[in-house]
Each structure stands twice: as structure tokens, then as C-alpha cells.
Amino acid sequence: MKPWQEILSLKSTKVLILIVVGLLFLGLPLFASQYVSYLMLTFFAYAVMVLGLNLLFGYTGLLSFGHAFFMAIGAYTAAFLTGKFSILYMEVILVVAVIISSILAALIGAICVRYIKIYFAMLTLAFGMLFYTFLLKFYYLTGGDEGMRVLRPYLLGFNLSEIPKMQYLTRSYYIYTLVILAILTFVMWKIVSSPFGLCLKAIRDNPEKAEYLGVSVKRYRWYAFIISGAYAAIGGALLAPAIGQVDPGLTYWTHSGTLVFMTLLGGFENFFGPLIGGVVYIFLQDKVMSLTTYWRFIFGAILAFLVIVAPGGIAGVISSLVKKEKGGE
Amino acid sequence: MVILSASDLRKYYGEFCALDGVSFKINEGEFVSIIGPNGAGKTTLINVLTGLLTPNTGKVFYKDKEITGIGPEKLSKLGVARSFQLVNIFPNFTVLEFLMVAVVSRLGKGTNFYSSLLRDQKVTSEALEVAMLFGLVGKRDVLTKNLPQGDKKMLDVASAFALHPEVILLDEPTSGVSTSDKNKIMETLVSASKKIGIKSIIQVEHDMDIVFSFSDRIIALHQGKILSDSAPGEIEKNEEVVCTVLGQKECFKIFSALMHEHTGKGGKA
Numbered sequence: 001m002k003p004w005q006e007i008l009s010l011k012s013t014k015v016l017i018l019i020v021v022g023l024l025f026l027g028l029p030l031f032a033s034q035y036v037s038y039l040m041l042t043f044f045a046y047a048v049m050v051l052g053l054n055l056l057f058g059y060t061g062l063l064s065f066g067h068a069f070f071m072a073i074g075a076y077t078a079a080f081l082t083g084k085f086s087i088l089y090m091e092v093i094l095v096v097a098v099i100i101s102s103i104l105a106a107l108i109g110a111i112c113v114r115y116i117k118i119y120f121a122m123l124t125l126a127f128g129m130l131f132y133t134f135l136l137k138f139y140y141l142t143g144g145d146e147g148m149r150v151l152r153p154y155l156l157g158f159n160l161s162e163i164p165k166m167q168y169l170t171r172s173y174y175i176y177t178l179v180i181l182a183i184l185t186f187v188m189w190k191i192v193s194s195p196f197g198l199c200l201k202a203i204r205d206n207p208e209k210a211e212y213l214g215v216s217v218k219r220y221r222w223y224a225f226i227i228s229g230a231y232a233a234i235g236g237a238l239l240a241p242a243i244g245q246v247d248p249g250l251t252y253w254t255h256s257g258t259l260v261f262m263t264l265l266g267g268f269e270n271f272f273g274p275l276i277g278g279v280v281y282i283f284l285q286d287k288v289m290s291l292t293t294y295w296r297f298i299f300g301a302i303l304a305f306l307v308i309v310a311p312g313g314i315a316g317v318i319s320s321l322v323k324k325e326k327g328g329e
Numbered sequence: 330m331v332i333l334s335a336s337d338l339r340k341y342y343g344e345f346c347a348l349d350g351v352s353f354k355i356n357e358g359e360f361v362s363i364i365g366p367n368g369a370g371k372t373t374l375i376n377v378l379t380g381l382l383t384p385n386t387g388k389v390f391y392k393d394k395e396i397t398g399i400g401p402e403k404l405s406k407l408g409v410a411r412s413f414q415l416v417n418i419f420p421n422f423t424v425l426e427f428l429m430v431a432v433v434s435r436l437g438k439g440t441n442f443y444s445s446l447l448r449d450q451k452v453t454s455e456a457l458e459v460a461m462l463f464g465l466v467g468k469r470d471v472l473t474k475n476l477p478q479g480d481k482k483m484l485d486v487a488s489a490f491a492l493h494p495e496v497i498l499l500d501e502p503t504s505g506v507s508t509s510d511k512n513k514i515m516e517t518l519v520s521a522s523k524k525i526g527i528k529s530i531i532q533v534e535h536d537m538d539i540v541f542s543f544s545d546r547i548i549a550l551h552q553g554k555i556l557s558d559s560a561p562g563e564i565e566k567n568e569e570v571v572c573t574v575l576g577q578k579e580c581f582k583i584f585s586a587l588m589h590e591h592t593g594k595g596g597k598a
Contacts, residue, residue: 195452
């Protein structure tokens with residue numbers, strides 16, 4: 001009985017924490033400034049992206065250095081649909097982003113998953129940079145380095161164009177994005193705790209052995225790549241209306257690096273790690289940028305510190321502290 | 330009935346010839362041991378038989394189906410499994426999760442994206458069943474990287490058994506285990522294979538006591554060639570050959586094992 005009770009209580013504590021955090025996020029615009037709410041909104045979009053990235057990185061053992069590619073696909077989908085086709089329904093934008101990114105991820109993934117480690121990272125980086133050049137050079141289509149404007153989308157069919165911009169973003173769009181993040185977090189949780197998720201972890205730990213146990217390693221890596229790409233595209237599509245303007249910088253490799261940084265900062269070994277990393281990164285960057293123009297220097301130092309001292313990231317540090325606490329009892 | 334056969338297998342690593350025309354047939358119900366000194370080509374042979382390596386010439390058949398170079402994943406689905414000489418585990422998995430991987434893939438549930446693994450009674454109970462056969466139930470929630478060496482080895486073997494294969498190839502299942510534990514492990518293996526319904530076992534083994542007391546047939550390899558292929562009782566006829574292969578020390582061991590058997594103490598499984 002006792003161990004069961006322990007597990008139950010542990011589980012319910014975790015669920016409780018999640019509910020409290022969810023409610024805090026939901027209520028944030030009521031007591032925080034619009035600026036903070038806006039930063040939080042961008043975090044929600046990034047959170048969807050890093051959830052996807054970590055399915056590949058933390059769960060399958062493949063480090064993508066071109067994930068901004070899919071994010072840009074999502075963001076440009078929003079720009080094209082709203083700007084060129086006057087399709088303003090956010091739901092349509094999300095669905096189209098998922099379809100386009102899945103097709104592209106299936107094609108690119110079929111090539112990339114044949115490689116692992118640095119080769120995989122470099123290949124994904126190369127595809128990201130190819131798209132960057134495409135966006136830059138086909139300017140009559142993409143607006144080149146000036147990018148494209150993203151019009152304000154309808155949410156659940158409601159035209160909200162009368163509301164002031166910041167209010168739209170920090171109220172309606174904020175809640176909309178948060179709900180999507182919650183749904184996608186739940187779906188990702190289901191994926192990683194499914195038999196498929198187990199197979200991905202087996203591939204990460206030991207692909208050769210996994211293959212001998214009948215796991216089709218390349219095919220499952222490919223599936224993970226597609227899911228991951230679709231998540232990044234949803235994140236990109238959600239981010240686009242928040243920033244109002246998309247440009248090729250979105251798919252530049254340093255932006256992929258930002259996603260990797262968030263994941264490392266929070267801890268890729270933990271399901272919620274990348275999300276923690278995302279929120280800390282966004283608020284820290286904002287703070288540091290307001291203090292000094294050399295914010296990249298400080299972030300470089302943080303990255304170096306992390307890799308050397310806390311490779312498990314923030315989540316790793318927290319969980320080891322929790323373990324210590326329990327051990328002390 | 331022949332369950333696994335190899336014809337004229339040749340495998341080169343550059344200039345070096347690891348397998349030099351190896352042919353044999355394994356029958357249903359047989360326990361076959363492959364012996365030979367280091368570098369004789371034993372592990373290469375297992376790798377070729379399990380389709381990890383494609384031979385330069387020659388073919389491998391499982392029943393009537395050609396499986397040369399087919400690759401581990403397809404092979405496991407046909408009903409052939411293997412374990413490894415060196416510990417080959419998923420370090421961050423618990424014992425139960427480890428066995429679940431094999432069960433999930435056997436039941437074809439790997440592409441199940443959305444159901445909860447923990448609530449899957451069938452997968453859990455089948456994984457536990459195998460853990461039970463190998464005495465690992467008590468350690469079901471232990472991380473495999475924290476297991477003692479012997480248990481890691483057992484788990485690797487157990488995961489291959491969890492695939493419910495018809496043929497299993499074991500690459501030195503008792504290496505790195507104390508002599509006193511070796512017999513126990515072999516008995517566990519044999520009884521587990523009966524319960525699971527494994528038809529034939531092929532093992533690479535160095536310990537001659539084990540080889541002689543458990544095998545129906547012994548295949549001796551030397552420099553990529555089969556030197557002898559016979560029942561343990563008949564090995565005396567090949568005494569000279571085998572002694573060349575195994576060296577003085579092993580030769581002595583063989584004879585002491587034989588003496589053992591003649592005095593009626595050794596029992597075949």
C-alpha cells in the first residue's frame with residue numbers, strides 16, 4: 001500500500017503544481033503589466049517550439065540545429081495567408097502550417113534521419129540556411145530582408161480588429177495561445193509516455209540494441225522528426241501575429257541556436273525542462289538587454305557555465321535538490 | 330527440420346578473411362555451441378547470421394526464407410533474436426521498461442502514439458513474465474545502469490527472450506560471470522527457452538564445462554573455417570583438431586569434462 005500511496009501523492013502534487021502554474025499564467029494579464037504579459041505570450045509560442053525540439057533532442061537523441069526552419073515555415077504561413085490570401089482564421093492558419101511543415105519535414109527528415117550526431121545537426125542547419133537564402137533572394141514573393149507583415153487573425157471565427165493592439169495581444173490572443181500550448185503540452189506528454197515514446201528513448205539510449213529488439217530505428221526517428229517539425233511550425237504560426245512582422249532572421253541558424261539554448265538551459269532530460277528554459281531565457285534576455293548591449297556575451301557565459309557545472313539545466317538542479325530533500329528526511 | 334542454415338559464408342575485412350567458407354545446418358530442437366580461439370570468427374559469424382553484416386559470398390536461410398544481410402529489425406520480426414558478448418543495454422531504462430521495448434515491438438505496438446504505456450496491462454504483464462523467468466522481478470524498477478554486471482548481462486539475454494523468437498543466438502551469455510554462477514545461468518536459459526517455446530539455441534561459449542554439458546552439437550571454428558561439427562560425445566574423434574584449435578589448456582579442460590561425463594556426473598539439458 002505504502003509505495004502506491006507515495007506514487008499517488010507524488011503524482012497529485014505534480015498535477016497540483018501544474019494547475020497552479022496554469023492558473024497563474026491565465027491570470028497574469030490581470031495583475032502584471034502589458035509588457036510582461038506580452039513577453040509571456042512570446043514564451044507560449046516558443047514553448048510549443050521547444051516541446052517539439054525536445055522530442056527530437058531529449059527523447060530521440062537527435063540534435064537539430066535547423067529547427068528555426070520549421071518555425072519560419074509556420075510564421076511565413078501566417079504572413080502569406082493573412083497578407084496575400086486574406087485568410088484570417090487562426091485555426092486555418094494553424095492547420096495549413098501543420099500540413100506544410102509535415103510535408104516538408106517528411107521530405108527533409110527522410111534525408112536527415114539517415115545521419116546522427118554532428119552530421120544530423122549540420123544537415124538540419126544547412127536546410128535552415130537554404131531556406132534563409134530563399135527568403136532573402138525571392139524577395140518579390142517573400143519581401144526579402146524586409147519580410148512580410150502579419151495581419152491580425154480572427155480567433156475562433158471572431159473578428160477582433162476593433163480592440164487596441166496590445167489589449168488584443170495580451171488578452172484574447174494571450175489566452176488563445178495559452179490554451180493551445182496547454183493542449184499541445186498534454187498531447188506531447190501522451191506521446192512521450194506511449195509505447196512509441198518508449199521506443200524513441202530506446203533509440204536514444206542504444207540504437208543498435210533497439211534494432212535487435214525489432215524497433216525500426218530510422219522510421220521512428222522520421223516520425224519524431226515530423227511531429228517535431230509540426231510543433232515548431234505551430235509555434236512559429238503562433239509567434240507571427242505576436243511580433244506582427246516576419247523576416248528571414250527567423251530561420252537564421254542563430255535562431256535555431258536560441259531554441260537549443262532554451263532546451264539546455266531548462267534541461268533536456270526533463271519533460272518540462274525546455275519550458276522552464278524558455279521562460280527563463282525570454283525574461284532574462286529582456287532584462288540583460290535593457291542593461292547592456294553585450295547581452296550575447298553574458299548569455300555565452302551562462303551557456304559555458306551550464307555545460308560545465310549543470311549539464312542537467314535548471315530542471316536537473318531542481319530535481320537533484322528535491323532528491324536531496326527527500327534523502328534528508 | 331532445418332531451422333537455420335548457412336552456405337559457404339565468406340566475410341573479408343579488407344585483406345583479413347574472418348569467415349572462409351562456413352556452411353552448416355541447425356535443426357529444430359538443437360542446442361548448438363560455437364567454439365574457437367579469439368579471432369576465429371565466432372562473433373563475425375553471429376553478426377552474419379543475424380543479418381547485421383552482409384557476407385561477401387554465401388547465403389543464410391531461416392526455414393525456407395533467405396535472410397542474408399536482412400538487418401536486425403526485420404530478423405527479429407521473423408523470429409530470430411540475439412544477445413551480445415558485451416553488455417548492451419539502455420542505461421536510463423528501468424528493468425521493466427527495458428523488457429517492455431521488446432514486448433511492445435513484438436506486439437506491433439511501437440506506432441501507438443497515444444495510449445498510455447503504464448496502463449497497458451498486456452505489455453506490463455508480458456514484460457513481468459520474462460522478468461520472472463530470469464529472476465529480475467524484484468529489480469523491476471531499478472535503473473539498468475545501476476545493476477550489477479551479471480544482471481545487466483541477464484537482462485540483455487532476457488530482452489531477446491521477450492521477443493519470443495524461435496531461434497536465439499547467444500554471444501557468450503556467461504562471459505564475465507563467476508564460474509559458480511555459470512551453471513545457474515545456463516539452467517535458467519534452458520528452462521526459460523522451454524517455457525517461451527524457443528526451438529533452437531545457438532551460443533558462442535568459451536567455458537568448456539558449459540559447452541559439453543549443455544550442447545547437442547559443437548561447431549569448432551578456426552581462422553574462419555569449420556574444423557569440426559559433431560556431438561560432444563564424438564569430439565574425441567576430432568581430438569587432435571580440436572586441441573589445435575583450443576590450445577593445451579582448453580584441451581586439458583575438454584578431457585577433464587569428458588572424464589566428468591564418462592563418470593556419469595554430467596547431464597545434458
